[in-house]
Amino acid sequence: MNGFQSLMQEIGRTFLEKVAVFGRGFLFILSLFSAMPSALLRVDLLMKQIYVAGVLSLPIILMAGLFVGMVLSLQGYNILVEFNAEEAVGSMTALSLLRELGPVVGALLFAGRAGSALTAEIGLMRSTEQISALEMMAVDPLKFVYAPRFLAVVIALPLLVLIFNALGVFGGYLVSVSWLGVDDGAFWSQMSSQVDWHEDVVNGMIKSVAFGLLIAVVALFQGVNAIPSSEGVSNATTRTVVHSSLGILGLDFILTSIMFN
Amino acid sequence: MTEKTEILIEIKNLTFSRGSRKIFDDITLSIPKGKITAIMGPSGSGKTTLLKLIAGQLQPDSGEVYVEGLNVHQLSRKKLYQLRRKMGMLFQSGALLTDLNVFDNVAFPLREHTKLPEKVIYALVLMKLQAVGLRGAKNLMPSELSGGMSRRVALARGIALDPEMIFYDEPFVGQDPITKGVLVKLIKTLNDSLDLTSVLVSHDVDEVMQIADYICVISEGKLIAEGSKETLQHESTGYVNQFIKGLPDGPVPFHFPSVSYAEDLEASRKKGGLI
Numbered sequence: 067m068n069g070f071q072s073l074m075q076e077i078g079r080t081f082l083e084k085v086a087v088f089g090r091g092f093l094f095i096l097s098l099f100s101a102m103p104s105a106l107l108r109v110d111l112l113m114k115q116i117y118v119a120g121v122l123s124l125p126i127i128l129m130a131g132l133f134v135g136m137v138l139s140l141q142g143y144n145i146l147v148e149f150n151a152e153e154a155v156g157s158m159t160a161l162s163l164l165r166e167l168g169p170v171v172g173a174l175l176f177a178g179r180a181g182s183a184l185t186a187e188i189g190l191m192r193s194t195e196q197i198s199a200l201e202m203m204a205v206d207p208l209k210f211v212y213a214p215r216f217l218a219v220v221i222a223l224p225l226l227v228l229i230f231n232a233l234g235v236f237g238g239y240l241v242s243v244s245w246l247g248v249d250d251g252a253f254w255s256q257m258s259s260q261v262d263w264h265e266d267v268v269n270g271m272i273k274s275v276a277f278g279l280l281i282a283v284v285a286l287f288q289g290v291n292a293i294p295s296s297e298g299v300s301n302a303t304t305r306t307v308v309h310s311s312l313g314i315l316g317l318d319f320i321l322t323s324i325m326f327n
Numbered sequence: 328m329t330e331k332t333e334i335l336i337e338i339k340n341l342t343f344s345r346g347s348r349k350i351f352d353d354i355t356l357s358i359p360k361g362k363i364t365a366i367m368g369p370s371g372s373g374k375t376t377l378l379k380l381i382a383g384q385l386q387p388d389s390g391e392v393y394v395e396g397l398n399v400h401q402l403s404r405k406k407l408y409q410l411r412r413k414m415g416m417l418f419q420s421g422a423l424l425t426d427l428n429v430f431d432n433v434a435f436p437l438r439e440h441t442k443l444p445e446k447v448i449y450a451l452v453l454m455k456l457q458a459v460g461l462r463g464a465k466n467l468m469p470s471e472l473s474g475g476m477s478r479r480v481a482l483a484r485g486i487a488l489d490p491e492m493i494f495y496d497e498p499f500v501g502q503d504p505i506t507k508g509v510l511v512k513l514i515k516t517l518n519d520s521l522d523l524t525s526v527l528v529s530h531d532v533d534e535v536m537q538i539a540d541y542i543c544v545i546s547e548g549k550l551i552a553e554g555s556k557e558t559l560q561h562e563s564t565g566y567v568n569q570f571i572k573g574l575p576d577g578p579v580p581f582h583f584p585s586v587s588y589a590e591d592l593e594a595s596r597k598k599g600g601l602i
Contacts, residue, residue: 199422203436204411
């Protein structure tokens with residue numbers, strides 16, 4: 067009975083801790099949204115953060131987009147050519163990229179590149195008392211540190227996904243038209259007839275905005291709640307990548323089932 | 328307090344715990360205006376926590392902290408931030424913003440809180456850096472500074488907005504004797520020339536004794552002594568005497584509590600030890 071009691075206590079304690087984390091997270095999101103107007107007014111801070119999160123993520127997004135598009139069209143061509151439908155490789159590449167791979171792979175890479183950096187930066191700012199110093203200088207860290215970074219992530223990711231998609235289509239073009247000899251006109255015309263602005267492009271963008279929100283909330287929350295030690299910050303950084311990656315995949319399934327069903 | 332002085336900060340029946348550990352247990356103390364008050368105590372006695380409680384960064388379990396007659400923990404966020412503009416804080420690590428150079432760090436509070444033209448900010452920042460002797464380092468990044476220099480830059484930043492009170496969190500820890508001497512001189516000079524109220528949290532007895540007008544000693548969550556440095560220096564018995572003179576044994580024993588040495592040896596013998 068004693069063992070059972072302690073087990074129940076342990077389960078109860080863990081459950082309460084998890085609920086408290088969710089509660090803190092929810093309050094944190096509310097406070098972030100309340101700081102949005104002032105973050106929008108501080109264009110200088112926002113631009114700097116968009117540069118850090120977005121522009122500095124460009125190399126990885128450009129390379130990844132190009133290679134994903136190339137691989138997609140190569141695989142697509144090998145299957146489609148059996149049915150004499152290799153002209154459809156353009157539309158297949160574009161649809162896969164716009165609907166799924168662009169937002170998902172882009173967001174996964176972005177979480178690893180920018181989300182982890184964000185958590186580490188905030189965690190270290192806390193452990194080196196920079197956040198406390200800001201508070202003591204009567205500068206609200208919510209408005210000065212957290213909100214501009216949140217907004218920058220939400221703005222940067224959809225733009226990066228657009229670039230990822232464009233590079234992916236270009237990579238597909240290189241492989242299928244320049245290398246494998248698919249007809250140039252058929253490649254583009256099939257693509258433009260098959261891709262729907264609202265269903266494919268807009269839905270993909272909605273996904274990337276949702277993933278941006280998710281990464282921003284997870285990265286900031288982990289940074290703010292990191293234990294201020296080197297181990298604590300490293301754990302928080304790992305958690306950011308793991309939680310946001312799993313979150314992206316789970317959310318993608320939910321969004322896909324709503325959008326394309 | 329023996330003489331009649333104006334009180335700037337008043338702490339009344341303050342209790343604060345971290346988890347099950349009581350950091351402060353019903354502490355009451357007053358900090359006079361225009362003086363250098365030192366809060367002393369051994370490591371881990373919660374001195375930094377006390378500064379954070381005064382500045383409203385932490386909430387007490389019970390009790391009140393009044394700064395200029397305002398209850399810090401009942402102020403709205405806006406009012407608290409207004410009050411903090413009158414406070415400067417020198418953190419132990421300096422806590423400079425690592426992505427800004429020395430000049431921009433000192434200019435930071437001026438740019439955030441005033442609409443002064445850049446020319447005026449430039450002149451003000453140079454003036455503050457001159458006061459701490461680091462005008463020549465204005466283009467360096469925080470990573471290029473030594474610990475002592477970081478603290479001096481942080482001090483320049485702390486006085487950028489001409490605060491009424493300034494808090495020093497362990498300013499002498501880990502500093503060489505020259506830097507300690509510089510910091511002692513700076514704290515004293517700034518306090519006198521800017522008409523500041525300084526609150527100094529430290530366990531460096533020698534340095535504190537040189538500059539403090541008033542000293543409070545806290546230990547195990549209680550205020551155990553307060554008075555001028557002369558009063559405390561003449562304390563010949565008890566914990567304060569041990570602390571001020573740095574004696575290895577006294578009310579704080581040299582040995583960690585345990586069973587008697589003989590019993591330990593006996594136990595070791597029974598286990599087949601060497602003895």
